[in-house]
Amino acid sequence: MGEVVQVAAPWVLLAALLLGMAALGVAALDGALAARAACRPASVGAQHPLVETARLLRQRRRTTVAADTLLRHVAVGGFAVAPLLMVAVVPLGEWVLADASVGVVWFNAVDVLVWVLVWLAGWGPNAAWSLTGGYRFLAQAMAYELPLMFALTAPAVAAGSLRVGDVAGGQQGLPYVVWMPVAFLVYCVGVLAFSVRGPLSPAGGPVISSGVLAELSGVDRLLVLAGRAGLLVAGAAFAVPLFLGGGSGPLLPGWLWVLVKTALLTAALVVVRRRLPDVRPERFLALGWTVLLPAALLQLLVVSVVVVVRS
Amino acid sequence: MADAATSGWAGLLAVLVLGAVGVAGAFAVHRLTAVAPRGLTAWPWLSGWHPPEHALSRYHARWYPVTVVFLAFDVEMLFMYPWVLVVADVGVSAVVEMFVFLGVLLLGVLWARREGAFSWQ
Amino acid sequence: MAVSLRPLQRVLARWAVRGTTVLLVEAPGGWAARVAVERAMAERGWRAASSPADADALVVCGTPGDGWGEVLERTWAQLPGPRARASVAAPSEVPGALEGLAASLLDDDVQRVDAAARDLVPADVEPGDDMHPAGLELAGGEDDLRDGLEMDVLRVPLGPVLPDWPAGLVLRTVLSGDVVVRARVEVLPGAPQRQDPADDVARRLDAAAQVLRLAGADDLAARAVRLRDAVPAPRTSSTDRPEDAPSPRTSSTHRPQRGALSGTSSTDRREGGAGAAQRRRSAGDVRELRGRVERSRVLAWALREADVVTSSPTSGAESDAAPASAPDDLRDVGLDARRRTRDDVRTLLLGLLDLDARDDDPGRRIRAALDALPERLVGVDVVSARLLVAALDLRTDTLDADDLAALAPREDDSDDDSSDDDSDDGSDQHMHHGHAHG
Numbered sequence: 001m002g003e004v005v006q007v008a009a010p011w012v013l014l015a016a017l018l019l020g021m022a023a024l025g026v027a028a029l030d031g032a033l034a035a036r037a038a039c040r041p042a043s044v045g046a047q048h049p050l051v052e053t054a055r056l057l058r059q060r061r062r063t064t065v066a067a068d069t070l071l072r073h074v075a076v077g078g079f080a081v082a083p084l085l086m087v088a089v090v091p092l093g094e095w096v097l098a099d100a101s102v103g104v105v106w107f108n109a110v111d112v113l114v115w116v117l118v119w120l121a122g123w124g125p126n127a128a129w130s131l132t133g134g135y136r137f138l139a140q141a142m143a144y145e146l147p148l149m150f151a152l153t154a155p156a157v158a159a160g161s162l163r164v165g166d167v168a169g170g171q172q173g174l175p176y177v178v179w180m181p182v183a184f185l186v187y188c189v190g191v192l193a194f195s196v197r198g199p200l201s202p203a204g205g206p207v208i209s210s211g212v213l214a215e216l217s218g219v220d221r222l223l224v225l226a227g228r229a230g231l232l233v234a235g236a237a238f239a240v241p242l243f244l245g246g247g248s249g250p251l252l253p254g255w256l257w258v259l260v261k262t263a264l265l266t267a268a269l270v271v272v273r274r275r276l277p278d279v280r281p282e283r284f285l286a287l288g289w290t291v292l293l294p295a296a297l298l299q300l301l302v303v304s305v306v307v308v309v310r311s
Numbered sequence: 312m313a314d315a316a317t318s319g320w321a322g323l324l325a326v327l328v329l330g331a332v333g334v335a336g337a338f339a340v341h342r343l344t345a346v347a348p349r350g351l352t353a354w355p356w357l358s359g360w361h362p363p364e365h366a367l368s369r370y371h372a373r374w375y376p377v378t379v380v381f382l383a384f385d386v387e388m389l390f391m392y393p394w395v396l397v398v399a400d401v402g403v404s405a406v407v408e409m410f411v412f413l414g415v416l417l418l419g420v421l422w423a424r425r426e427g428a429f430s431w432q
Numbered sequence: 433m434a435v436s437l438r439p440l441q442r443v444l445a446r447w448a449v450r451g452t453t454v455l456l457v458e459a460p461g462g463w464a465a466r467v468a469v470e471r472a473m474a475e476r477g478w479r480a481a482s483s484p485a486d487a488d489a490l491v492v493c494g495t496p497g498d499g500w501g502e503v504l505e506r507t508w509a510q511l512p513g514p515r516a517r518a519s520v521a522a523p524s525e526v527p528g529a530l531e532g533l534a535a536s537l538l539d540d541d542v543q544r545v546d547a548a549a550r551d552l553v554p555a556d557v558e559p560g561d562d563m564h565p566a567g568l569e570l571a572g573g574e575d576d577l578r579d580g581l582e583m584d585v586l587r588v589p590l591g592p593v594l595p596d597w598p599a600g601l602v603l604r605t606v607l608s609g610d611v612v613v614r615a616r617v618e619v620l621p622g623a624p625q626r627q628d629p630a631d632d633v634a635r636r637l638d639a640a641a642q643v644l645r646l647a648g649a650d651d652l653a654a655r656a657v658r659l660r661d662a663v664p665a666p667r668t669s670s671t672d673r674p675e676d677a678p679s680p681r682t683s684s685t686h687r688p689q690r691g692a693l694s695g696t697s698s699t700d701r702r703e704g705g706a707g708a709a710q711r712r713r714s715a716g717d718v719r720e721l722r723g724r725v726e727r728s729r730v731l732a733w734a735l736r737e738a739d740v741v742t743s744s745p746t747s748g749a750e751s752d753a754a755p756a757s758a759p760d761d762l763r764d765v766g767l768d769a770r771r772r773t774r775d776d777v778r779t780l781l782l783g784l785l786d787l788d789a790r791d792d793d794p795g796r797r798i799r800a801a802l803d804a805l806p807e808r809l810v811g812v813d814v815v816s817a818r819l820l821v822a823a824l825d826l827r828t829d830t831l832d833a834d835d836l837a838a839l840a841p842r843e844d845d846s847d848d849d850s851s852d853d854d855s856d857d858g859s860d861q862h863m864h865h866g867h868a869h870g
Contacts, residue, residue, distance in 0.1 A: 009325035016333060037654040044477050051451035051477075054444045055488070057341060060547060061350030062485055062512040065557055066365060066566040080337070081330035088326040098322030105392050106323070127355030128366045128588045129483070132610050132814065139374045142381045149388055156395045199648065199734075207646040207815045209594065210482040214356060217485040217512035219341035223334065277734040278648030280815060285377060286429045289420055297413055304398055304406045311399045343437055344444055346514050346540070347547035353510045354554055356484050358602070359503035359593035368571030368584035371609030 004091045004165030006099040015087055015097055018259075022266065023083075023229035024049045029270050056222035064125045064215050072124030075212075076220045078117040079227025085110045086234035089164045093247040093255030096165060103164035104156050107238055108149060114194045114231065115141045118203050118212055121224065125215035133211020137203035139281035140193060143288025144200070148190030150296035154183040154303045155242045164238075168246025175245035179306070182299040184243045186292050191235030191269060196228045198273025202281045236265040376428035384416055441540055448488075448514075449537050452478045455487035455511070457504065457592065458599040460829040461625030462494015463635060466599075468523035469493055471661055472530050480595055484510035489533045490517040494599065495623035499841050500592070503620070507593045509554065514543040521623075574608070583608060590818070592620050596642040597818075598826035602841060603805070610814045615806040619828050619839040627830065633787065634663040637718065639825035640725075640784040643777065646822055649731055652724060656785075659717050664710045715787055722785035725778075735781070737774040737816045777816070780823035795830040802826065802839065 027049035035045025063069065089096065089103035100106050115138065122134015156162050158180070159170030167176075177184045193200040196212075204211040216224055240246060240261045247254025249261075342348040355362055372378075390409075398405050423429070454473055458466045469491055473479065481487035484507055492504060508517060516536035518529040536542060558567025571584035590603040602618040641656035725731060783789055791797060801824050809817050831839070 006319065006322055009322065009329070012326050012329040015326075016329070034650065034654070037651040038474060039654075039658060040474065040477070048451065051447055054447035055451050055453070057344040058346060058441070058444045058448045058514060059488070060345050060347050060512040060514075061341070062510075063350055063352050064355045065352055065554065066367075066568065067352075068367070077331065077334040080334050081327065084326055084330045085323070088323055096322075097326055098319050100319035100323060102392070103319075123367065125355060126366050128357060128362075128586050128607070130355075131366050131368075131370060132607075135370055135372055136610065138372070139377075142374065142377050146381065146384050146388075149391070153391055153395050156392075157398050160396065160399045162392060162395060201648075205648055206482060206596065207648070207818050209356075210486065213486070214483040215485050218345055218350070219337055221486070222341075223337060274650065276648075277728075277731050279734050281374075282813075283733060283736070285374065286424075289377075289380075289429050290424060293420070294417065297410075297417070301406075301410055304409075307399050308402050308406055311402065344441060346543045349552060351512060351550065352553045352557070353484075353512075354506065356507075356510055356593075358589050358591050359507045360589045361506065362568065363587045364569040364571045365565065366571070366586060368586060369573070369582070371583035371585075371611070373609055373611065 004096050007095045022233040026229040059218040061218040067126050068124045071120045075117050075120035076223050080223040083230030083234040090237045091165050102162045104162045111194050121212040127215050129209045129214040130212050133203040140202050143285045144190050144193040147186045147292035147296040151183040151186040154180050154300050157303050164241050168241035171245050177243040182295050186296045195232035199276035199279045205278045237262040380423045445540050452488045453481035454489045455481040457492045459494035459496040459622035460600040461622040465520045466493035468526045472526050492519045495521050497621035499620045513547045600828045612809045615809045617802045618841045621836050634660050636784045642822045643781050735777045777819045777823045
């Protein structure tokens, strides 16, 4: 496997395009599954993202009395940019937008940034439901973040590097998911949790009137919805170099393998989150600290011992 | 190596800038497509009632004991990332030292659990 | 410049209207209308809005009575636009109403005129000062809270404009964080509607669907909705009767019983074999759904209430709220504050899906439930509170005039809310409360 090459900045446009299309795909799959559950044509449901985009582009923007305008805008814009910041360190085959020597830490930093964004989206509108959504998200964040961090370090320990390209290159023939499945599962739980939708979405579930989304309309809402779909895609995309062997695979070129693996994992996550009811942060808190965290630490111990024995 | 590190950050900066430009572009497009370019201000939604007070307040977070436990672990992550890079070189002693440290923190978690920090009060 | 964009804007409008979001508001007695609207929405690919900011259309189901005017106007002013509104008093009005909404939303010129005519800032926003930004009080603390921390409480009314919420119910809560420290029940009335016992099964499935939707179990909720819409109607059609001339009760043999679907109800004899077979199949489907709910451990885990400990048990229900606990023989096991369990929502949900259960006097049950609710909700987080309220299947249209008078909204609610804390807030914003649109 060759070295990873950092490409010029304009390629960000391609990354954004791919990410946008994948986000539309997430919403389309979601819509199709919902339509099927209601015994309506899945094709109609799959159009949902396009219809919703048209609707929100046409809808007027709206703010609230005595809103914290600056923080609100930071949250809305941040949602759209955060997934892009995540995929920036994911190698697409041999190309990467930013070949940072601490790519894994960078991803970690951006996923913690999601905390800030959700909380700001909750604080910004000066509304009770939004505020409650933001704070409930923080409670959940405290349950998933540490297990997620330790899950991220396991592949890095095995590869002896925090550079994402090195981690992908370190799993020749044997993807890390095979011998660190617990870390992979914990990582996936983390992705579900920071994409603010589905079972781990105390920030925006129906039971708190869509919480942080409650006062958003027009393009603000569109950006947040697109951003949270993008976060799911970015989380899945980052799992590819970390656990799924990166671009390695038979026949197809590396970049295509990365796209295929990302698409499959994203679809799997969409299906899983549709099948589970909303988990409340107070329930998840105990689970995170007493099950996920010890499991992730145990996995890390196993990986470290293997690495030491091997060297 | 230092060069590569710098270029990595330059790439991230480019992503950030272009992302911000993209967001600004979305807002500009919306001004053309929306039924009215200027946004409205509305009262926050409270099931149809007028809000009796500002929602922004000193919010009673029920999980504040957890934040303390979290902080202890989170600070530990500062050591974790450098440690990742040297495990293979240093060998057994690196693993033992780190996991003894993590074990001590886990004891703290057990204690916090016994104290009921993870059930909301 | 703007002229050249017109075709694009038209295309957007056409696409947008295909996914219109509707904020549904149900007045007591508007159940049949709301269900009919939901069915028609599903056929058009429309979806229910989660909040006014998310909504293109406001649809009022049933006939709102006293006290609704301001609530509806305030909500209408919160829709961002394009926006349209309709009132649907009876199922027969649904097709026309939705057609009108679609036409209005599609008309870009009308929408632009409406948008241009609106105030950019609500007329009742005041300049305010440091302690009253925008003329609104800052949130205040309360002494007697759980752990003595000096934190603020928020007065958050739940309902009547709230998706998956009982028609006309207003739960005036005081929240500390996301936990209810006090609650009071009011009901905004609707025009009295004839009760149709034949709707009982459909109504219970509807309530179950609401609980499941709130719990995020979307597939199960969709299943419950389909079963609700497939409940065989003893009349020609339960959603087609004209509103001005209620059809004569062809099903006068019906007794108000919960066994209507169980295959043993008295209508079977009248309806003949095909109807009976359909009813049996339908009952089997409901049992199957109940089985899925019962078997799902994840759902049970997700529905379970958190243990919230209140350090001040007496700060709970308002002194004038009825201290009554639910009688033993009622289905509302979830309401006895002394015998409450953390699985009340699940128990109630399974009860809703149990076709053999009977509820001979829903009016009495619901009055008892409403009386017990404030006490039961103290120390419960707002999420559990909403699940619990949905699971109680509070049919406010069964309340009689005396009940409604007792539960009528009180003008002095803000003073009342702060009566047992030392602050003197309330007097200033009270003015907004009553006369914001005066």
